[in-house]
Amino acid sequence: MKKLINSPDDVVQESLRGMEAAHADILKVNYDPAYIVRADAPVKNKVGVISGGGSGHEPMHGGFVGRGMLDAACPGAVFTSPTPDQMEEATKAVSSGQGVLHIVKNYTGDVLNFETAADLCQAEGIEVEAVVVDDDVAVKDSLYTAGRRGVGTTVLMEKIVGAAAERGMSLKEVADLARKVNAQGRSMGMALTSCTVPSAGKPTFELGEGEIELGIGIHGEPGRERTALKTARELVDYMGEAIFSDLPYKSGDDVIVMVNGMGGTPLIELYLLYAELERVAKARGITIKRRLVGNYITSLEMQGFSITALKCDDQMVQLWDDPVHTAGLRWGV
Amino acid sequence: MITLSQILAWISQLDAVYTENKAYLTELDSAIGDADHGINMARGFSAARKALEESPPADIGAALKAVSMTLIKTVGGASGPLYGTVFLKASVTCMGQETIDEEGLERLFSEGFRGVQQRGKAQVGDKTMIDAWDPAVTALKEARSSGGGVAAMLQAAAAAAEAGRDATVPLVARKGRASYLGERSKGHQDPGATSTALLFAAARDTLS
Structure with missing residues (x-):
């Protein structure tokens, strides 16, 4: 294996350090639990929009944190779902009382971890809606599989839905728009x-x-x-x-x-x-x-x-x- | 009557059992999944045992809740939230209790099962851990209603979980990553049903 790294165990953490240093005007990084958050979070009177997933897909999701797109992103290990404690803390960090949307790609681990996080957030009184992206036509969608995988539409959704939240649309409106983007x-x-x-x-x-x-x-x-x-x-x-x-x-x-x-x-x-x-x-x-x-x-x-x-x-x-x-x-x- | 110290012994036993079966579970998972189940379960239950040692819980509910939170944070993948939910729902049934009786044991496992069923949305026959959970909880309830004590209930549950685990071999997976393999998932024992059977065997050995 030839890679520009120091050690396989430290790739995600060290990359986050570089990202924080390179884009200090846009974002901050919390390391334990790990999440990337808008430098000006929580933004007053705005629905929070967060996403997350395994690392290794950069710039998604951390590269889409900032004004007009995501409020926070939770990076997992490479190709591994992040855990609910990351999502819960990220949700709290972006919550301004208007509710928070979770954008989740359709992989069993991601879905279950985000659902668990949503339960934890709701127990703390934060209103959460989750939208699952499942747009990959390569995979058969049937009752007998875990359904289509979530891929490229996630990027377009994060842009469009992020703009909607920035304009001041409500959690329900933002979530409905996200579902429409996924459907289309x-x-x-x-x-x-x-x-x-x-x-x-x-x-x-x-x-x-x-x-x-x-x-x-x-x-x-x-x-x-x-x-x-x-x-x-x-x-x-x-x-x-x-x-x-x-x-x-x-x-x-x-x-x-x-x-x-x-x-x-x-x-x-x-x-x-x-x-x-x-x-x-x-x-x-x-x-x-x-x-x-x-x-x-x-x-x-x-x-x-x-x-x-x-x-x-x-x-x-x-x-x-x-x-x-x-x-x-x-x-x- | 099951005591708090027995519950703590169960969690220590699970740490030992999953550590011992780390390679076995991971091998099962590499055939039809993403080759990390044993590693994840061993990591999660070691962390759970350590958490209980570092801050000793006051009662059974608090112990199970601490286990749940640790699993959710450390296991990752799909198993973290699934097993985390089992212990979270189970903890709610015995908050503040230092002992539980037969009725409490039945509630603990049936609520844990209901939680994992709701979270994973799998049915019996989908080739998942539900194939071990469902018969185990049914056997546990039957043993109690026919007058069995804690030992008989856990004996029946562990045996039913093992039978359920074995029954996953010929099934075609319909949930989780293995479902994308379709027919190719036949002939492999489900790793989640296997770790569930180990969970019930450890309960039989420590709570009876």
């Missing part, structure tokens, strides 16, 4: 290479030269199929079809999209992929109103990318355009 967002990813979890020391899975994994999860979980390498055009055709046929989207729809790098993909390739996505959307009569191209929800150093599409209305676009000031996203300020 779809994602799919693919990998050219595996990633290596620092404490494991070896790649999570093996891919042969010329092999790719279609439908990969953000922790290197297997997806739909392992297949031979395809061109960017073929990949975006396949993933675009999987996403746009799932909702289903129809001609005349407006979308916000994200072409996201998994951590080890150069921007030259991500822009090339974005051009292909514009082509696919146009052929279906779908208008891309806003877009993100870059590394936003990563899997350590994995090479690969994901596409997220969110069917949007005017309100979502306006909230998207609202000012945001975080380490990972910044405009209008």
